[in-house]
Amino acid sequence: MSQYDVIGTRAPRVDAPAKATGRAIFVDDMSMPGMLYGALLQSPYAHALIRGIDVSAALKLPGVKAVVTHKEAGLVKYGVSPARYDETIFCYDKVRQVGDNIAAVAAVDMATAVEAASLIKVDYEELPAVFTIEEALADGAPLVHDDYKRNISAEVHQEFGDVEAALKECDLIKTTSLKSKRQDCAFIEPQGCIATYDLSGNLTLYSSTQTTHYVQRSLAMALGAPVGKVRVVKPYVGGGFGSKASASHLEMAACLLAMQTGKPVKMIFDREQVFLHGRARHQFVHTMTTGVKKDGTIMALKHEAWLNGGAYSSFGIATVYYAGSLLGGPYKLPNMKYDGYRIATNLPACGAQRGHGGVIARSCWEQQLDMIAEELGMDPLELRLKNIMTAGDVTCNDLDMSSLGMKECIEVVRDASDWKNKKGKLPQGKGIGMACGFFVSGAGFPIYRSETFHCTVTIKVTEDGGTAIVSTASAEIGQGSDTTFAMIAAEGMGIPLGMVRIESGDTDFGVDLGAYSSRQTLMTGQATKQAAENVKMQVLDALSKELHVPVEDMDIKKGYIVFKKDKPDLSALKTRYIKEHREWTDNPSLDDELSFREASRIAFFTKGTIVGTGMYKPPELGGKFKGAAVGTSPAYGCSAQIAEVSVDEQTGRITIEKMTDAHDCGQAINRTSVEAQMHGSMAMGLGEALFEEVKFDDKGRLLNGDLAEYKMPTALDMPPMEALIVESHEPNGPYGAKEVGEGNIMPTIAAVLNAVHDAIGVRIHELPLNPERVYLAIKEYREKNAKQ
Amino acid sequence: MKKELKFVVNGQTYDLWIEPKTVLVQVLRDELGLKGTKRSCDSGSCCACTVLLNGKAVKSCSILALQANGKEILTVEGLANGTQLHPIQEAFLDNWAFQCGFCTSGQMMAAKGLLDENPDPAREEIQLAMDGHLCRCTGYNMINEAIQDAAKRLQTQEEQGGAK
Numbered sequence: 001m002s003q004y005d006v007i008g009t010r011a012p013r014v015d016a017p018a019k020a021t022g023r024a025i026f027v028d029d030m031s032m033p034g035m036l037y038g039a040l041l042q043s044p045y046a047h048a049l050i051r052g053i054d055v056s057a058a059l060k061l062p063g064v065k066a067v068v069t070h071k072e073a074g075l076v077k078y079g080v081s082p083a084r085y086d087e088t089i090f091c092y093d094k095v096r097q098v099g100d101n102i103a104a105v106a107a108v109d110m111a112t113a114v115e116a117a118s119l120i121k122v123d124y125e126e127l128p129a130v131f132t133i134e135e136a137l138a139d140g141a142p143l144v145h146d147d148y149k150r151n152i153s154a155e156v157h158q159e160f161g162d163v164e165a166a167l168k169e170c171d172l173i174k175t176t177s178l179k180s181k182r183q184d185c186a187f188i189e190p191q192g193c194i195a196t197y198d199l200s201g202n203l204t205l206y207s208s209t210q211t212t213h214y215v216q217r218s219l220a221m222a223l224g225a226p227v228g229k230v231r232v233v234k235p236y237v238g239g240g241f242g243s244k245a246s247a248s249h250l251e252m253a254a255c256l257l258a259m260q261t262g263k264p265v266k267m268i269f270d271r272e273q274v275f276l277h278g279r280a281r282h283q284f285v286h287t288m289t290t291g292v293k294k295d296g297t298i299m300a301l302k303h304e305a306w307l308n309g310g311a312y313s314s315f316g317i318a319t320v321y322y323a324g325s326l327l328g329g330p331y332k333l334p335n336m337k338y339d340g341y342r343i344a345t346n347l348p349a350c351g352a353q354r355g356h357g358g359v360i361a362r363s364c365w366e367q368q369l370d371m372i373a374e375e376l377g378m379d380p381l382e383l384r385l386k387n388i389m390t391a392g393d394v395t396c397n398d399l400d401m402s403s404l405g406m407k408e409c410i411e412v413v414r415d416a417s418d419w420k421n422k423k424g425k426l427p428q429g430k431g432i433g434m435a436c437g438f439f440v441s442g443a444g445f446p447i448y449r450s451e452t453f454h455c456t457v458t459i460k461v462t463e464d465g466g467t468a469i470v471s472t473a474s475a476e477i478g479q480g481s482d483t484t485f486a487m488i489a490a491e492g493m494g495i496p497l498g499m500v501r502i503e504s505g506d507t508d509f510g511v512d513l514g515a516y517s518s519r520q521t522l523m524t525g526q527a528t529k530q531a532a533e534n535v536k537m538q539v540l541d542a543l544s545k546e547l548h549v550p551v552e553d554m555d556i557k558k559g560y561i562v563f564k565k566d567k568p569d570l571s572a573l574k575t576r577y578i579k580e581h582r583e584w585t586d587n588p589s590l591d592d593e594l595s596f597r598e599a600s601r602i603a604f605f606t607k608g609t610i611v612g613t614g615m616y617k618p619p620e621l622g623g624k625f626k627g628a629a630v631g632t633s634p635a636y637g638c639s640a641q642i643a644e645v646s647v648d649e650q651t652g653r654i655t656i657e658k659m660t661d662a663h664d665c666g667q668a669i670n671r672t673s674v675e676a677q678m679h680g681s682m683a684m685g686l687g688e689a690l691f692e693e694v695k696f697d698d699k700g701r702l703l704n705g706d707l708a709e710y711k712m713p714t715a716l717d718m719p720p721m722e723a724l725i726v727e728s729h730e731p732n733g734p735y736g737a738k739e740v741g742e743g744n745i746m747p748t749i750a751a752v753l754n755a756v757h758d759a760i761g762v763r764i765h766e767l768p769l770n771p772e773r774v775y776l777a778i779k780e781y782r783e784k785n786a787k788q
Numbered sequence: 789m790k791k792e793l794k795f796v797v798n799g800q801t802y803d804l805w806i807e808p809k810t811v812l813v814q815v816l817r818d819e820l821g822l823k824g825t826k827r828s829c830d831s832g833s834c835c836a837c838t839v840l841l842n843g844k845a846v847k848s849c850s851i852l853a854l855q856a857n858g859k860e861i862l863t864v865e866g867l868a869n870g871t872q873l874h875p876i877q878e879a880f881l882d883n884w885a886f887q888c889g890f891c892t893s894g895q896m897m898a899a900k901g902l903l904d905e906n907p908d909p910a911r912e913e914i915q916l917a918m919d920g921h922l923c924r925c926t927g928y929n930m931i932n933e934a935i936q937d938a939a940k941r942l943q944t945q946e947e948q949g950g951a952k
Binding site: 012013015016017018019020021022023024025026028029185186187188189190236237238239241270271477478479480672673675676679680681682683684706707708712713714715716718720721 | 817822823824825826827828829830831832833834836863864865867868873877878880881882884886887888889890891892893896914915916918919920921922923924925926927928929930931932
């Protein structure tokens with residue numbers, strides 16, 4: 001039997017009733033008295049000088065209340081990483097991508113705002129533009145930003161161990177590459193916000209965001225307001241996956257318009273704007289050289305990566321670091337060299353997406369490891385097991401695997417998929433492939449350098465002890481974090497889940513860095529646990545004084561006080577409680593156990609409102625080298641996955657027949673929630689493997705900026721998925737828990753690539769695996785074989 | 789020039805005057821305040837805005853409100869009977885058929901349209917019927933299972949003589 005009452009169950013989501021009835025309020029469902037509507041004027045050119053902006057016609061249009069440009073917004077540089085603040089709220093000297101923001105209008109309705117924006121005259125002088133990595137690096141190429149020489153917006157050079165020396169000792173050295181395409185997060189709810197500004201100077205932004213804290217700080221910095229005067233509130237959010245993890249121009253513009261007009265201003269992206277400002281997955285081009293011994297021992301990895309970053313840096317520095325650092329495990333790898341380059345181009349800026357930076361690198365390497373296993377005559381699964389890290393291992397780049405059920409995950413998927421009877425034994429056209437991966441449970445450091453707590457949580461008990469209200473600025477964006485924290489709080493206080501109410505996503509509730517880098521379960525979870533235990537101690541402390549029983553001789557379980565030794569006489573306490581609830585029909589009897597409600601009521605008499613607080617900051621983490629901050633984490637979750645596919649060799653069409661996934665999430669807080677994350681991750685990974693690609697024309701304009709032409713998985717594409725939870729105990733996690741949101745996307749693409757090879761013998765080194773690419777690869781493979 | 793729109797939404801009769809170009813989702817959300825129906829792509833490609841028009845699933849962003857004139861609309865707000873959830877809602881809730889919940893109203897309405905026509909659909913039939921309904925969170929399997937579960941619940945309800 002579980003030692004826990006709430007943790008590890010399959011409790012329904014706390015937001016389920018609201019979402020099942022259509023009552024969950026998203027930002028576009030909100031309105032306010034006197035609310036205005038805002039629209040952006042965006043650049044039609046990918047690269048152009050701004051010679052002049054004339055807003056007079058827009059201002060004259062009836063119904064227009066304000067027009068703002070860089071003149072009103074100022075030129076404060078902001079962005080994600082302070083080392084690369086390279087954006088202003090509005091462009092002033094030039095535009096760097098189609099969709100770059102020139103101005104914003106507030107008007108009485110959306111149609112008027114859009115019309116007014118179209119009346120703004122901008123005098124552009126078009127400049128030559130660069131769209132590909134090759135174009136951007138060419139001699140004499142125009143610079144996207146003058147500061148980024150050769151258009152390199154960030155570069156990383158790291159070496160751990162001695163790669164060249166190690167390669168000399170290897171029996172087999174293999175070099176391969178993988179090229180991916182830009183992907184979009186494609187959440188179903190477009191970003192939107194409502195900004196309000198009162199005459200006392202309080203700015204409040206309701207926004208579809210993953211990171212209220214970073215938005216609050218960015219607004220305060222760019223608009224020149226104290227942080228305490230800026231409040232960011234997140235209503236229900238319709239998915240994020242990375243794109244909603246930083247302040248957007250939409251949010252900045254809405255706040256500016258609200259400050260100018262003194263009225264609430266609502267702004268919502270249309271779907272094309274989501275694609276233009278999505279800041280999702282970069283395009284990656286990886287080349288890797290791996291050296292192994294005859295027995296399969298991995299000796300060294302030499303890795304070069306090129307990222308097409310688009311017009312602004314956004315998360316890009318972290319992205320290019322992650323692309324290297326997340327190869328340090330989960331295999332024992334003593335020598336690793338990494339050279340990564342993020343290139344600025346005149347395409348829309350890229351940022352973070354689920355599995356930040358690591359997904360394509362992982363895909364490239366895991367396909368290569370399969371090729372190595374094949375050449376060595378080894379089962380690729382055995383090759384992985386031979387090199388696998390276990391708990392306590394530290395990677396060559398100082399990532400401490402404080403818990404790691406990677407080996408168990410491999411064994412679980414091997415057995416569940418019947419790997420041994422299928423690998424290499426399926427009929428032509430059918431194949432099975434596997435891969436592994438791991439991911440951080442929260443970035444070890446905030447995005448800006450700071451000693452800040454990563455999260456603070458308070459729990460307030462209502463005066464009757466009936467409800468404990470958990471307040472956290474963390475972001476429930478669909479992943480289930482509210483449910484997770486409500487469960488942790490209930491367990492920590494020793495009360496049923498039904499007695500906990502959670503309110504989240506509001507900067508007034510404290511600091512929380514938000515939903516990114518799979519950090520909330522571990523970090524906000526720790527702060528919630530601490531706050532809950534703090535509440536419990538306060539209640540027991542008050543009780544101890546009343547009953548003269550030492551605190552350590554008492555506990556709270558399932559909503560009742562547990563007396564570990566002799567049960568004291570409770571009649572006086574119970575009588576006091578019953579006396580002040582005279583004529584109430586649900587009073588406890590004198591013989592009942594003492595409930596949390598009664599005890600909390602007694603505690604209230606002496607202490608006032610019981611408020612428990614908790615906070616979390618990661619312990620000191622390893623790595624003193626440049627860039628060590630990216631990849632270090634208090635814990636790492638890991639996954640092994642097996643894909644079974646069939647390939648139609650006439651058309652090149654791949655069908656995924658089945659996915660089997662095992663993930664080590666530490667202690668599962670809510671088992672169904674863990675499985676739900678595993679399913680969602682696999683679906684996103686399959687989309688990237690098979691279909692997804694944001695396309696542009698030769699002027700940098702979107703070709704498929706809508707959900708019809710941007711191909712992502714639908715119900716018909718999805719195979720049965722088996723999600724198998726492997727539990728370890730993570731010493732740094734709350735109740736031993738760690739991440740599940742992103743680790744599962746790491747192996748998916750490679751599992752498919754390896755399965756395709758098992759099916760038809762063809763290796764493909766470019767994504768997505770759409771029928772055309774697969775068909776041509778088959779054709780090329782056959783022509784090559786025919787010649788031999 | 790405004791035209792008259794007279795229709796029934798969730799059992800309530802409405803008589804409105806609207807611009808002829810107004811699409812149904814605008815009337816539902818902006819005129820009637822039924823915010824449970826979501827707007828996402830505005831181009832008929834995601835199905836988040838699905839409602840039932842005389843029992844058939846339609847994308848409310850892609851039909852004119854006037855096409856509903858004289859007809860009956862059912863939205864997510866009309867699914868539950870007071871505080872008693874519809875079996876489809878119960879099944880979605882119990883099977884974790886949503887995460888962010890933004891596509892959920894459309895998914896549930898389409899599920900109702902499907903189950904009204906085919907009370908016992910196989911996994912593949914559900915996949916086919918729900919194909920256009922984009923969801924980025926769940927990976928669809930849990931939605932499919934919820935619909936199979938809802939079919940069972942409706943069956944039981946019918947056997948007990950309490951079908952809605």
